[in-house]
Amino acid sequence: MRPYVIASAAVSLDGYIDDVADARLLLSDDEDLDRVDEVRAWSDALLVGAGTIRADDPRLLVRSAERRAARVAAGRPASPAKVTLTRCGKVDPHARFFTAGDTARYVYTCDAQVARLQRTLTGATVVGAGDPLTVERLLHDLHERGIERLMVEGGGAVHTLFLAAGVVDELHVVYAPFFVGQPKAPRFVNAAAFPQGPGNRMTLGKSRQIGDLMFLQYFPRSS
Template identity: 50%
Template sequence: MKLPYVVLSAAVSIDGFLDDAGCQRLLLSCPEDFDRVDAVRADADAVLVGANTVRRDNPRLIVRSEQRRAQRQARGLPAYPMKVVVTGSGDLDADLAVWGCGGEKLVFTVDSAAEKLHDRLGDLAEVVSTGAVFDWHTVLARLGERGVDRLMVEGGGTVHTQLVALNLADELHVAIAPLVVGQAEAPRFLGPANYPGGTTARMKLLGCTQVGDVVLLRYSPKDLTCCQ
């Protein structure tokens, strides 16, 4: 089974944080970068986020541009990519924005949380268990079976960390915002893990572009060289 091409997308502060520790979401991207992210979504077959991101940010995960939605439909695709949420606890409420407008919705979870999700969400989303424990390989295989060739992952830090550590991310899109968070309790883009290649492994730089007042870095995490 061919797995989807996995693109991790994040905006971070200069010191590597996804957000600050406050109650309101910290907007790191600029308007030009938000439009770029919309274009990346429009090119994806599915957009995936973790449950913590859904609960904290309450995103809609839609393609905002009417023109981009029309272009998708002209190619024989749904107007919106599939929305995918992953959760181990099953603590997702029916009133979250992600279940609203947009196309197909899918939730991956574990056996112990599947019944709770069915009860909470009803027909809002299809619930799929990966078994007794959460398994990313199963998630990607099931998405591949559903025709997802390109998967955009928008967070949060735990999801990004797990996919990079498991060597399942094919491309990283990291937008560096010109600000510093400096709060130890704030969420980071990548947390502690045993990453492929260890501390000397260097990813291949695919591109570096200024977008408004942020800098977009694109890396291939599977294409590594080691410095001694």
């Protein structure tokens, strides 16, 4: 058993999720960010890779006061649990992932890194997910902890890992109408052994224009 997984990303028309500048590239507008916030409020946990924590320092909290209140009224924490994974164990204990909000935090890593991270990350639950780390073991452990709905927010290495493993139940992609064109910029997905062939063609669910953005919901058949 594992959680229901939604993978979510905003990308340029040529498939990039950021550029090489120091400042974060803004791909979404306020309306789309509110859509993302709605999915966050639905979720039991939000997952990003350690690279995203290092690059963007996200808070990973529900933004809307109304949605936070509705979660609390339903007996849930104001914001979902936070989850990250790291093979190398390079995580900043002072990042907002650990300091912002009052919710459970889980760090999944290779078995060899567990003892060191347990000493460093006193405000989080550190879990070994194999050597090497596997997404299947991570998802099984989250399910055992009561996480039934997981939102995966990136970055590219994490989206690649989850999509190649065939464990994504919904894929939400928002396309921004411009090109990045920088070979060293981070991409939505990297090269991997994805499920291939006509039998693995995704099914389009909803599609919606959001300003000059385009939102697409897909259901991967491998899930």
